[in-house]
Amino acid sequence: MPRAILCILDSVGIGGAPDADKYGDVGSNTFGHISEWAASGRADRDGLRSGPLHVPNLDALGIGAAIQLSTGTLPPGLSPTAKGGRFGVGREVSKGKDTPSGHWEIAGVPVPFEWGYFAESEPAFSPHLIAEFVERAKLPGILGDKHASGTDIIAAMGEEHIRTGKPICYTSIDSVFQIAAHETHFGLDRLYDICQIAFELTAPMMIGRVIARPFIGEDATSFRRTGNRRDFAIAPPEPTLLDRNQAAGNQVYAIGKISDIYAGHGVTHKIKGTGIPQLFDKTLDAMEMAADRALIMTNFVDFDSEYGHRRDVPGYAAALELFDSRLPEIISKLLQDDLLILTADHGNDPTWTGTDHTREQVPILLFSPSLSQGELGIRSTFADIGESIAHWLGLPPGRHGRSFL
Structure with missing residues (x-):
């Protein structure tokens, strides 16, 4: 029976969205620019890592192909084709570049309103x-x-x-x-x-x-x-994929800050974790426990909080390599009908100006032992991810997006 493991690489964008000009982010490309920076030889500066970005497992799943599809340019050291699974590009319709907007839309519910913001003056609060x-x-x-x-x-x-x-x-x-x-x-x-x-x-x-x-x-x-x-x-304005799977009597494992992002809605198992290694461990533990038709959802926040906002390029590169090195552990535990999805909620290009998120398209990488390889194209909404997972788990279609499976 099918299960779905959804890993959100927080802020790992792959090129400016069509409306990036509205946010001052035209030309941003989180993964691509990190790859270019690593290949330039400057990675030796802090002694953290050196040489071209080494992410063979992400590359095999199609990260290079997804970036080329998104931007028209292939970053150095990455492959233009996927060696397994399916790859595509997600394009957000929700306004803004916030964590809830991206996550809710991934789970099938685009944000239908404008968020409130505080003034950039000092003091910021009334x-x-x-x-x-x-x-x-x-x-x-x-x-x-x-x-x-x-x-x-x-x-x-x-x-x-x-x-x-x-x-x-x-x-x-x-x-x-x-x-x-x-x-x-x-x-x-x-x-x-x-x-x-x-x-x-x-x-x-x-x-x-x-x-x-x-x-x-x-x-x-x-x-x-x-x-x-x-x-x-604030809670999502309508039931998300998490709510729909819970309502169908299935398990929903929320790992890291996932439960908080959805205000606890639709969660049957809340699992806290800190740092990429621990979040990987918790995800593997959930895979051991999860029953048929379970949804396991993990947010890998360090890419965003520790490296993107701090504009730490070598740190971000090392984190991507660490994540990549552990991917085989998840893949080896996949059952025949399990689906692994890797994506992101927005960008946070550490080579960009400022310290905030960047309005970018995101990778959609799919792998399952029972899934053939191929291209998903550029999807017009992140909600296609949620609808594809719903289809995989046997749930009725939602109001937004459409399955690419």
Whole structure:
């Protein structure tokens, strides 16, 4: 009986979308530019890795062919053909380049509305919002109140946060309100509590997520974020693939931050994990446990959070190689009727300007022991991915997208 394993390589885009000009992202190409950078010989600089990008397993599944289909250019060292499975390109119809938009559309539900965003000025938040937040959460005030990189603002303000008890509040180009606080000095449960209050205040503004960003350490040199992040998210506007599979009596394994992205809807098994190795381990564990017609969905967030936003090209390259090196473990565990899908939710080109997501097309790579190889073409919506999985699992068609199987 069929099962589906959906791996979302968070931010691994493959070339600017047709409307990238509206976002200032014409010419962005996350995977392609990393491949070009690695082939240029500059990868020796930090001693992290060297030489051309080595991703033989992704290449065999068609990543090079997908990038060439997306951009018309084949990155150095990659093959123009797939040696197994099927490859294609996903094109997003939802507005914006946010995590929920991409994920919801992948699961068959394009976002039908505009997200709310905070001003790029400083302060970023309205005085009324902060005053109500501080009063309801019983806080002495807040720090930050601006657009910022999470790691940078924690390093800059973490010591003052510990001293004053004021949480660090910041945002980005995405539709988010982020709150960083120390796990022990401030308290993890207290952080979650104030994030719930912030979510109640920002949801009417159509702010997609309030994100709890806990960290540990005692000074700027030792602060580091932990795996206890939690996203408080607006729920999808209609049932997604996860809801549909759960309603049919089937299992839905949500690994990493998947459950948070869908506000817990449609999830039967929530499994937390941090880092690419652990997320791979959790995915393999789920494959051992999953019953017939189960959906296993994993978000590999490190590509985005650790390397894309930080514009860390060698780190991103090394992460792609690490992911590639472990792909055979998943493939070897596939049953005859299992379907493996690799895709992404947006881009985050580490060679691009700024520190935010890039509006890109995404790869769609499919493999199953029972599936012939071929090309899927350029799909007009990410929702085709969800509808294809629904078809594979024997679910009725949804309202958006169409199966390519």
